[in-house]
Amino acid sequence: MEGRVFYVSLSLLLFLLLIALKFHLSTKHKNSSLPPSPPALPIIGHLHLLKRCPVHLTFYRLATKYGPIISLRFGSRLVVLISSPSPFEECFTKNDVVLANRPRLLLGKHLAYNHTTLVQAPYGDHWRNLRRIGAIEIFSTHRINKFVSIRKDEIKQLLIRLSQNSLQNFGKVELKPLFQELTFNIMMRMVAGKRYYGDGVTDEEEAQRFREIMREAVSFGGASNPGDFLPILNWIDGGKFVRTVTRLGQRMDMFLQGLVDEHKRKEKDLESMNTMIGHLLSLQVSQPEYYTDEIIKGLVLVSTPPILIS
Missing domain, CATH: 1.10.630.10 (Cytochrome P450)
Incomplete structure (x- = not known):
């Protein structure tokens, strides 16, 4: 029984290491085309930064240090933080169609008729x-x-x-x-x-x-x-x-x-x-x-x- 638990734990550890390596390589490859970003942790990215409350003060400190447009990685999801009126206006005028979709979360699948409600549906x-x-x-x-x-x-x-x-x-x-x-x-x-x-x-x-x-x-x-x-x-x-x-x-x-x-x-x-x-x-x-x-x-x-x- 102990041997089986050991192999399961080892397999899980190897799986997590592979995910971390994939995340590191993909982030490194994409960094050149993304806005500035704080140092990220493997797998979780910048999620550890959200433990401070209130969150908007955390975002304010990040914007002060890294600029008005910041790329963050919340686990497997890329997030772009904008804290300046000019690029914010551009997002909702020139690029409103590109940014019209919302992330496909599990709640949207099970509570919003598989992402088909007005709030959850993709642009189309x-x-x-x-x-x-x-x-x-x-x-x-x-x-x-x-x-x-x-x-x-x-x-x-x-x-x-x-x-x-x-x-x-x-x-x-x-x-x-x-x-x-x-x-x-x-x-x-x-x-x-x-x-x-x-x-x-x-x-x-x-x-x-x-x-x-x-x-x-x-x-x-x-x-x-x-x-x-x-x-x-x-x-x-x-x-x-x-x-x-x-x-x-x-x-x-x-x-x-x-x-x-x-x-x-x-x-x-x-x-x-x-x-x-x-x-x-x-x-x-x-x-x-x-x-x-x-x-x-x-x-x-x-x-x-x-x-x-x-």
Whole structure:
């Protein structure tokens, strides 16, 4: 048994050494065409620099030392740090198409319908179609103004809730969770016509499922998986992270499909159609190739705060 463990450990060590050698050679070969870069460690590159908090101060110190454009290696991924207005503007004007794509992380595969949502999709015909739908049918001034009564009502309910806490005397209130609930309620009333937080919840069981899904989604927000930068970690953990986000993606899809199906059953109810899902389903009738259920669910997905900022 001890001999077997020794050979497994030796094989793993040799594998890591080969990766380190490959990384060193590829970095050395490419350095001539890349912006200046701090000294990197084998395999992990510059990830060790991110242990200092807050991160923006770390980036500021690096920019002060190495210049306004720096190349960093986060594991297997190349990152270019820009801290000057002029090259930053050039990136989003002259080179906006080149830099339009987002990194293909595991979260995008399992939570964003295999990188096909507006936030995750690569630049191309599909992305342009989603952008057109978003600009005209969801985020246009006309569509946003149709929901002004929802925003006013939710703000009014928040103010009433705050005033009740201070009827007798001054009260201490933590505003952060209240603002989070306000944001979710506004978004989900616009999307599906339902409240999931505070008083007047539409369906307590459904609201509980939504809150659990959003809580888990928030915990995975941003670049939360080290295996996206060091793929070997996905192998070492036995696929635990992949299984977790796969299950979350399935639960989220079932929840969103339930909202879509419910709107389909109520399509003759004018009130139910005064939602984002209802409006998109009305367009599905005349343009089914553009407004499939999956595209509608993806548009709903990027309208919820934790996924939008991921």
